[in-house]
Amino acid sequence: MRNSPLARFWQWRATFFLLSLLLLASMTALGQEPARASRAGVEDSNAGGAASGSITGRVVGDDGRPVADAQVFIFRAFSNFSGRGSVTDSAGRFQFKELSPGLYLLRAGSAGFIELPDENRNPLEPRYFRLGETAQLTLVKGGVITGTVMNAQGEPMTGAIVRVIRVRDAQGRKLTLEGGASGAPRMTDDRGVYRIYGLQPGSYIVVVGGGNPYFLGTMGLYDGDTPTYYPSSTRDTAVEVMVRAGDEATGVDIRYRGERGHTISGTILGSATGNFSYLGVALTRVTTGILEAQTYSPSVDGKRVFSLNGVPDGEYEITAQNTLEKGETLASMPRRVTVRGTDVTGLELQLSPLASISGRVVLEPLPKEAACVTQTSAQLAMQQTLVTARREEQDKERIQVAQFFSGGNVPDEQGEFSIRNLSDGLFRVSVRLPGDDWYVRAATFPTPARATTEPARLAATKAAPATKAPPAPSLAPGTVATRRGERTSGIVINLAQGAATLRGRVTTQAEGATLPANLRVYLVPAERERADDVLRYAETAPAADGSFAFTSLAPGRYLIAVLSAPPPTEYLRPPRMLAWDEESRKALRREAEAANNALELKPCQQLKDYALSYAAK
Amino acid sequence: MHAFSRLLLILFALLCFSLCAQAEPTQKSGTGVITGRIMVADKPAPGVVVIAAPAEPGPNRKEAGRATTDYEGNYRLIALPAGRYNIMPLAPTLVSLSEGMYGGVGRFVLLGEGETVEKIDFSLARAGVITGRITDADGKPVIEERVQLNAADNSSSPPYGRYSNPFMYQTDDRGVYRLYGIPPGRYTLSVGISQDEGMVRVGAVRRGYYQRTFYPGETDVKKAAIIEVTEGSEVKDVDIKLGRPAQSFSVAGRVVDAETGQPVPNQIIGYGTYDAQRRQMNGFGYGDTRSDARGEFRLEGVVPGRFAAFVWSENNVYTDPVLFEVTEGDVTGLELKLKRGASISGTVQLEGPADKNVLARLTRLTLFTVVQTKNLSPPENRQTSINADGSFRLTGLPPGRVFIHLAGSQTTKDFRLLRVERDGAPQPSGIDVAPGAEITNVRLVFEYGSGTIRGQVRFENGALPEGSRIFVTAERPGAGDGGAQPVTVQARPLAYSQADARGRFILEGLSAGDYQVVVRAQFPLSNGGGKLVTGKQSVTISNGMETEITVTLDLADKGPGVQE
Incomplete structure (x- = not known):
């Protein structure tokens, strides 16, 4: 009984979401962060090299009591580290030792139980842990959806594969593929x-049959049929089922439609010749970007073929993806496919390299004698820095499949970073700072004239046809326009030590009045010349009692204002700063100048008890 | 036609060719037909779905056709291309009583072009x-x-x-x-x-x-x-x-370099169950337990039993697995000595006529080793493929007798490892490998077969009852398959297949020479046991050609009874 190494972990955001029977017993539904896994043995703990440390913590239930024998997994952000697992002791404690410096993600799991995310966090912004930190993870019983599947005659159907797709979170926000997760399919x-149990709270659509079997060893009885959605619908008219943690949604009965779907098939060109970890194809609907079907591509007579079955009529985009051993990914340009009454054959999907963004992080530490410097050495600071790139949604209506839409990299000892496997588009580059005493002093982006074009990795690939229009000539600050097969380099990010922090409270003018919900506190640089320096803007949400905190602030003069937050978005999106868009930045500045609350922060200053008065308009 | 409009037509065609996807029927359809009847508890069963699935597991898992039984329990699969099928009823709540003994679901049919095969019947019962x-x-x-x-x-x-x-x-x-x-x-x-x-x-x-x-x-x-x-x-x-x-227990120890005695960090630790009677490891596994900076490791969650621990590595090292037993407490003090592995390298040769397509396919072959060691051998993980220049290299081998095998695969079943030579001399009893030795000049001789036997089993003195299975093999008369196997292992057949419901079979991938085709029929007896009847036929094969034979099976033969 041979097991492959634990935590062979697939990028959860990727359209190619594979469920392996082998992982059934050991791991519950996947969590949130794309830590790339590779074969064990590439590199792991630095085996006792410089400054290794531990991350410890506790797992508790929703009643606060410790949970023994719970599984906890740790992954290193954006690295080839294949992850480790551990089990809590009788006091609910866990410990991971001999970790090399870096940023880590933790996931707790237990059969039928789910980790409840922190309510105050945006689930799309992962919580990273540094060495020496302690975590508290909460496990609660997952939700359940159950029902019966019947055919048109009202007879029960056995062996039908049922799965659920999460379309809203617990707050009712719609999810893109990025935020959605499916429970394990059941028969x-x-x-x-x-x-289907162990579900995160939220709203789901339930689907039977169709697409490609998730049980890759056994054939599904109803493969080749188009999927039927609860209650007896197509995707567009599917009814959502709401589930809370620990609750059961019963009677979710589905009357099967049993319409034969069609097949989309063809070959994939340009795949890697050596070992690779994944080669497959995904099909998404054009209107919603939601995944319709996916499959592996096996080799037949030396060619890589694919066949997607049970596809209903509609307009789709098809993409092939080839993930190589070290995490390098090739992909084909998304291609439109229309299915209308017949099979579609003979497609040829040409794989080509993706885009990358690279540059350098420059640390400007203060001498050790300076006031607010912590013990962090420059080397350690670099290892706990993260540079990420996330695609800006150009088309606000259509929710993209989050394929190749974000990535990150920890800079190496020289500060060089390289974020690979990005699609075409406009990406915002952000930095996760190594500590509260650091701030981004400057960020220089190359002009749109790009650096060298990276030569195609494989022989015999013709240049992928560019189907997107060239990017707008003036890019928003902090953004990069990428093109497939090309590397945008020359970004320089200067991090300086000596950041200031600001803590305070929002109060109401009237005595005893309660603060409205959905407020946000904004910091705007006071000097007019810095009006478009996005790095100098900051915002944060105050807690229920009005308290707020800003860290990693550049020393300087600021205006502070408290305003109503922008209305919640229909879709769950990664957090976005008001200052990023020119229009809202100008409007914010006007409000801040009108309020005229000025303050000055000196290097290393920790300003506390700042009272900020909120006046309802 | 006007030159200009012809040009337009060509341009349009080119444009469409690159942008449009052609709509064609996906499967080549044929004209073959398979029919039969499904009974449940001796009554006709309407509404049961039957499919024609490809008989061999492979990338094309898609069914070739499906049908539903009518009110008399009859089904009719049509438009089937010629091929090998497994005809199966898709009814998870029905079981076959007669086939249960030999496992498997469905009946094998070898369908010729445009053929009609009838009476592929199933007698099922409602499951519980x-x-x-x-x-x-x-x-x-x-x-x-x-x-x-x-x-x-x-x-x-x-x-x-x-x-x-x-x-x-x-x-x-x-x-x-x-x-x-x-x-x-x-x-x-x-x-x-x-x-x-x-x-x-x-x-x-x-x-x-x-x-x-x-x-x-x-x-x-x-x-x-x-x-x-x-x-x-x-x-x-x-x-x-x-x-x-x-409560499970922990097992602690450390990994040291066998020569220097220094601890070795970052090695993956695995363990397997130890069968004391057969003196071998059965199942084994490894997770993410690794030796730390001091070479120490700790396996958790071990249940009572007898086991052997080892280092799992893809480098040129190995450990002799160390036995340990867990009874009522934690185990400590295991010492895994990491030793330098031996290596075997050489070239590959193909006997007989071969074109460059066949030679190119050699790189798809996977070789693996079985090592007979004095002590418990580490679990098998040494395998390699053949390089484009015809060379190969196996590393990380423990000392002992090494047997090189060709991993079987659907796509390479027409290749056979004939013999292993070292310095030109055949090594039928394996290659003797000393600790850490580097053995070069090994030659693996393969043969490639493109001959086919198409056969028919003829039944005498009776008909085969339902629930029977017929297996056909092609064997070389005399000793095993040329000495690539250890002598103690029984001769492996060179090709094997099932015969279908009508006794038809195909054996492929055979190279020129003399063979003996052996047909073995297993069928159930009313008393619950089984019987095995054998028939044989000699045949000579040429490359690239199809030879037809008939093998007679005498059902009255009092062959050895087989109790399952």
Whole structure:
């Protein structure tokens, strides 16, 4: 009974979401962060090299009591580290030792139980842990959806594969593929009954049959049919099922439509000749970007073929992806496919390298004698820095499949970073700072004239046809326009020590009045010349009692204002700063100048108890 | 046509060719037909779906056709291209009583172009259901615990059909399990780990584990209650109340370099169950346990049993697995000595006429090794492929007798490893490898076969009853297959196949020479046992050609009875 190394962990955001039977017993539904895994043995703990450390913590239930025998997994952000697992002791404690410096992600799991995310965090912004930190993770019983699947005659159907797709979070925000997660697919039993448990709270659509089997060893009985959505619908008219943690949604009965779908098939060109970890194809609907079907590509007579079955009529985009051993990925340009009454054959998907963004982080530490310097050495600071790139949604209506839409990299000893496997588009580059005493002093981006074009990795690939229009000539500050097969280099990010912090409270003018919800505190640089220096803007949400905190602030003069936050978005999106867009930045500045609360922060200053008065308009 | 409009037409065609996708029928359809009848409990069964699935597992898992039985239980699969099919009813709640003994679902049919094959009938019975709940000593549900169904008289589990539900044998979030599609019979049900078998658990394993407990709550197999499943029955409340979970233990040790004695960090540690009688390792596994900076490691979650620990590496090193036994406490002090492996390298040669396409396919072959060592050998992980220049290299080998094998695969079954030579001399008893030796000048001689035998089994003195299976092999008369195997291993057939319901078969990938085709028919007897009847026929094969033969099977032959 051979097991492959634990935590062979697939990028959860990727359209190619594979469920392996081998992982069934050991791991619950995947969490949130794309830590790339590779074969064990590439590199792991630095085996006792410089400054290794531990991360410890506790797992508790929703009643606060410790949970023993819970599984905890740790992954290193954006690295080839294949992850480790551990189990909590009788006091609910866990410990990971001999970790090399870096930023880590933790996930707790237990059969039927889910980790409840922190309510105050945006789930799309992962919580990173540094060495020496302690975590508290909460496990609660997951939600359940159960019901019966019947055919048109009302007879129960056995062996039908049922799966759920999360479309809203617990707050009712719509999810893109990025935020959605599916519970493990299940088969109906002899009474036609299915039961899917261990679900995150939110709203789901339930789907039977169709697409490609997730059980890759056994064939599904109803493969080749188009999927039927609860209650007896197509995707567009599917009814959402709401589930809370620990709750059961029963009677989610589905009347199967049983329409034969069509097949989309073809070959993939340009795949790697050596070992690779994944080669497959995904099909998404053009209107919603939601994944419709996906499959592996096996080799037949030396060619890489694919076949997607059970596809209903509609307009789709198809993309092939080849993930190589060290995490390098090739992909084909998304291609439109229309299915209308017949199979579609003979497609040829040409793989080509993706884009990358690279540059350098320059640390400007203060001498050790300076006031607010912590013990962090320059080397350690670099290892706890993260540079990320995230694609800006150009088309606000269509929610993209989050394929190749973000990435990150920890700079090496010289500060060089390289974020690979990015699609075409406009990306915002952000930095995760190594500590509260550091701030971004400057960030220089190359002009749109790009650096060298990276030569195509494989022989015999013709240049992928550019189907997107060239990017707008003036890019928003902090953004990069990428093109496939090309590397944008020359970004320089200067991090300086000596940041200031600001803590305070928002108060109301009237005595005893309560603060409205959805407020946000904004810092705007006071000097007119810095009006477009996005790095100097900051914003944060105050807690229920009005308290707020800003860290990693550049020393200087600021205006502070408290305003209503922008209305919540329909979709769950990564957090976005008001200052990023020119229009809202100008409007924010006007409000801040009108309020005229000025303050000055000196290097290393820790300003506390700042009272900020909120006046309702 | 005007030159200009022709140009437009060509441009349009080119444009369409690159942008449009052609709409064609996906499967080549044929004109073959397969028909039959499905009966359940001796009554015709309407509404049962039957499919023609490809007989060999392979990338094209898609079915070639499906049909549904009419009110008389008859089905008709049409428009089938010639090929090898497994005809199967898709009915998870029906089971085949007669085929249960030999496992597998469906019947093999070798269909020629435009042929009609009739009477591919199935006699099925309604399967039963066993359901219940597993709780712990506090009455709380035990979630995602594996449930094992055992036949009451022996320890084999019921057949696991192609369309079975893999999640069935596991409790849900309420501790409830439901097994359906169970053939009528007598069973016991258990949960947990048996002390005798030992079990390797790797990864983030829980500390507690349940000892094997039979319904209704007995750890002694002799006291296990019998569950009787009859046709179409549902046996409910098959609940097991478990005792407190037992504590697993940790096993600690360190990895040192055998020569220098220095600790070796960052090595993956694995372990496997040790079979003392056969002196070999059975199952094994490895997770993410590694030796730390001081070379020390600690395996967690180990249940009582006899095991052997080793280092899993893809480098040119190996360890002699170290035996240990877990009874009532943690184990410490294991020392794994990392030794430098031996290597075997050389070239590959193809005998007989071969074009460059065949030579190019050599790189798709995978070689693996079996090593006979004095002590317990490390688990097999040494395999390699053949390089484009015809060279190969195997590393990390322990000392002993090394046998090189060709890994079998559907796409390379026409290749055969004839013999292994060292410095020009054949090595039928394996290559003697000294510790850390570098053995070069080894030649692997392959043959490639493109000959085919197409045959028909002729039955004398009777007809084959339902539920029979016929296996056909092509063997070289005399000793095994040229000495690439150790002498103690029985001669492996050079090609094998099933014969279909009408006795037709094809054997492929054979190279020129003399063969003996052996047909073995197994069929059930009314008393519950089975009988084996054999027939033989000699034949000479040429490359690239198809040879037809007939093999006679005398059903009155009092062959050796086989009790299953």
